[in-house]
Amino acid sequence: MRTLITALAIGAGALLAVPALAYDGTKCKAAGNCWEPKPGFPEKIAGSKYDPKHDPKELSKQSDSIKQMEERNARRIEAAKKTGKFEYDVTKLSAN
Structure with missing residues (x-):
């Protein structure tokens, strides 16, 4: 009985592992570049109806922050070099 359960478990595991072996990597454009669009989607996103058309102002927010x-970190380091004490709160630095 124990052998039968073990054999069934191994068989079920092998059956579940078969789909993982289905991809053979033959559609790669270059080594490691195997991305391809899903059926119905364009090859290039830019200019298609799927293009998100991000607002440049929104994109620049992160670089501005x-x-x-x-700049804040530079002020903290400069103050730490002068005083020998690191102060995290920048508003306290401008008071000095």
């Missing part, structure tokens, strides 16, 4: 963060 990173620039502001770097």
Whole structure:
């Protein structure tokens, strides 16, 4: 009985693993570049109805916030070098 259950478990595992072997990688454009669109979608997204057309202002928000963060960090480091004490709160630095 135990052998039968073990054999069934191994058989079920092998049956579930078969779909993973179905992809043979023959549709790759180059080594490691195997992306292909789903059926019904265009090859290129830009200019199609699926193009998200992001707003440049929205896209620049992250780079602006990173620039502001770097400026704050530079002020913190400069103040730490002068005073020997690191202060996280930038509003306290401008009061000095």
